[in-house]
Amino acid sequence: MSRLDDLTSWHADWKGLRVAVLGLGVTGFAAVDTLVELGADVTAIAERVDDERRTILGVLGVPIVEAGRDESPAALSEAELVIASPGLRPDHPWLTAAAERGIPMWGDIELAWRVRDRVRAAEWILVTGTNGKTTTTQLTAHMLREAGRRVAPVGNIGTPVLDAVRDPEGFDALVVELSSFQLHSLPVDGPGALWPHSAACLNIDDDHLDWHGSADAYRAAKGKVYGNARVAAVYNVEDDATMRLVEDADVVEGCRAIGFSLGVPGPSDLGIVDGVLVDRAFLDERRSSALELAHLDDLEPAGLRSPHMARNVLAAAALARAVGADPAHVREAIRSFRLDRHRTELVAIVDGVRFVDDSKATNPHAAEGSLSAFDPVVWIVGGLFKGADVAPLVAKHAPRVAAAVVIGVDRAPVVEAFARHAPGIPVVEVDTPDTGSVMRIAVEAAASHAEPGATVLLAPAAASMDQFVDYAERGDRFADAVRERGARGDHDGSRPGG
Template sequence: MATSRLDALTSWHADWRNLRVVVLGLGLTGFSVADTLVELGADVLVVADSASDERAQLTQVIGAALHLGGTADEQRERVEAFDPELVVVSPGYHPDHPLLVAAADDGVAIWGDIELAWRVRDKVGEPAEWIGVTGTNGKTTTVGLTAAMLRESGKRVAAVGNIGAPVLDAVRYPEGFDVLVVELSSYQLHWMRGVSPLASAVLNIADDHLDWHGSAEAYAAAKGRVYENTRVACVYNLADPVTRRLVEDAEVVEGARAVGFGLGIPGPSDFGVVEGILVDRAFLDERRDSALEIITVDELRVLGLDAPHVVANILAAAALARAAGAPLDAVRRALASFRLDPHRIEVVADRGGIRWIDDSKATNPHAADASLGAYENVVWVVGGLLKGVDIGDLVKRRAERLRAAIVIGEDRLDVLSAFERHAPDLPLFEVVSGDTEEVMQAVVRMAAAAARPGDVVLLAPAAASMDQFRDYAHRGERFAEAVAQLLDETAPEQATAPEEEGRDDRGTAGPPSDDPGPAERREP
């Protein structure tokens, strides 16, 4: 009975009244789900381990029931008493969470916020087209670029999803949109069904969130869901064969095209680079023997957008925007005014020949690899929550570029072990304090001691931040603050370590003798 009723709920204007729904989680996404369902007339119970006081109060104000905290047994008893017909789960809940397992065992349907948003996307008239973007890295940059290109073409566009604004908020926006560019995490994609985007992209695949998905294969399969039912263009990475396989395996709408992007010379139906010029060889009739110029790498260099991984994101975004009808002049105008998000290869200081760069958004090895590859001599700030991923291959690949490494975070022993295996002679520093107020102060003092003119001090942790910081933005902000404080204290000269001081008989540089307590030298 419940299943047949849910099958009919494919519009905002369907009869959602009195549908009993449990919403798991009360972050931004969970609240948007609860608020939407209450507006639709459903009976809603929100179950969450924790929530801000404001959000908890608002949940009850809008008319949803709330069960906050409690033991697993107490939560299960409350859900069973409610007898839900549907569970809508926030990103982050593992599939093996007891409440989800119990719901599945009882035959209760489980949706994510994306499926709900797709079903009710017609609230304010003609539904917006959707463009789905996922990948291990570069999602937010590509989403922002795609939205900017479409905006320059005259469309009403919102960048939503994992980028910060819940999709359901955009669906309910009174004036509506022409296009939603939706950043999709692997968590959201795991639960996604039934969505039929105009265009979609998997930017890259590298091991990440293995603790959540259980295996690399399951993680990749979740990412590949973005291609399902795509109608116009499936955009994939020519340098990443996994993304091509995901396109080949997807059930798409007949007529949808595979469009590749890469840093080399493109084939027909691809985007690429020819003699320093970014080109479109996909969306033109004469694509077998000609291409359309987008912008030059030299022009991107002036804009600060010439890092290889950023160029790849630009090509992917251009492919998505062109699939949605954006003319080339709109693509060019968007690039001329585009700026990378904070905490993405952001220069926070440049003094004494040393650049300090915040790439706190590099929360996995794949992102950190792209960042490290852009610089020749690096003092690398690395560590945090590894999410089940081994960074050994990354250390091995980039060891020659490293002047030193400063290791932070809860999983730092695993990071140190990777250096011991693959870069045993590299100077290592370990920040042993977990105090948020002390971590970055120690990091920048050690970095200043290790760095030399011409070096980059790079915060690209290859790990999540929640062990010591609220999020990656908080981590980056603390880094920038600590850099500013250090440079104020040491102006006008930049402190650097003497070439041979502080080395032990195994070639490991230690911190200066007056370095305060929360950090220590780590011998390989």
């Protein structure tokens, strides 16, 4: 038996284990910090290291190897274990070099699972999907807090799971958002496999195909979320792909498949009847009755009324109910919840035109939700498509699009899609490479095509890294440009902080 097989507890013997941590982003830094606390002998390998982390690692006594992507750092040769950043592609030369040397490789999620008992082992509730992960993760945690549980939303949402498992007070539950990158590296069995309380895959659409290599590989990674689920496997009734993932999953005997949809729910599902969100899964008389959770009107203040947001609410309710939250807890959590920024966020109403920031729509499937919520739309679209096909989205929503303003490096596929599917719709290309002026030009162009009552919608359906640091900067620059326009003309009001 390998020494690593015995490392399934914080209290196991980690001392002196030689570990190379690849990447010093948020998760990589948390892995280094955790391993140092465990007593391992850690080396950090990264292409770039900021000054603050360099200083901290110097205090911790962790050597840093700065290496280029195509180098094979000598430090790998001495490692007994590699912890890889989830952002490193499977064909990254560092990972290839580690594999050639036969060095076991874990992700930060596997490490966190193995050491989850530092204080007390919390239940893990897993959330993935092409879109809606963060909102559903936050909603689930909010519902469980309302039920009196000590809970944290963690993982791909921004807070490393490794930070949560080291919290000195511990948690009753962790709601863990998992990206396809994180799921890719998870083992399906053995000492490092997860055994979550419950899990959900919200939806599946082609994304990150450049990273995974194929749609099948992407789906296979997403499907791992259900592995060893013990209580509930939550899926989207309106998305056949998620149903197939549940059917193929190797779950614990007795784990229930719980569906959610916007329609009338079946006897083991959550859904909507006459404007009421109802639960027909977690009650004894589920074949003949249902429990009321909330009204659609309860979703309005939090910006959750659109179809894709309502689905997120139902998925979160299913997960929270599986853990034991009462219907009253679910209802109160929905009423008090507020969305993060850049998620279908109303920036301002200027001259009768709504300006909405959905910069978080970083792929076509995400943009689908916000496009469905408004009509007519002047659509600001484009960026880095990462292999995703935008044409079906254009074809489906062309009837509600009054005009399109195309930004980013991958403009050609959008322009071609409109020429093929909606040749009568005005299309404006913003071809400036200057990040500082892209949104100002885009907003002015969009406003010139927007009549009172229309919505100018930033839903790029693409990643932002071609022109911006991230989707947040893209959204912030959109909001700034809208406010500049508002300051020059009549407007009906804006939301502070945009």
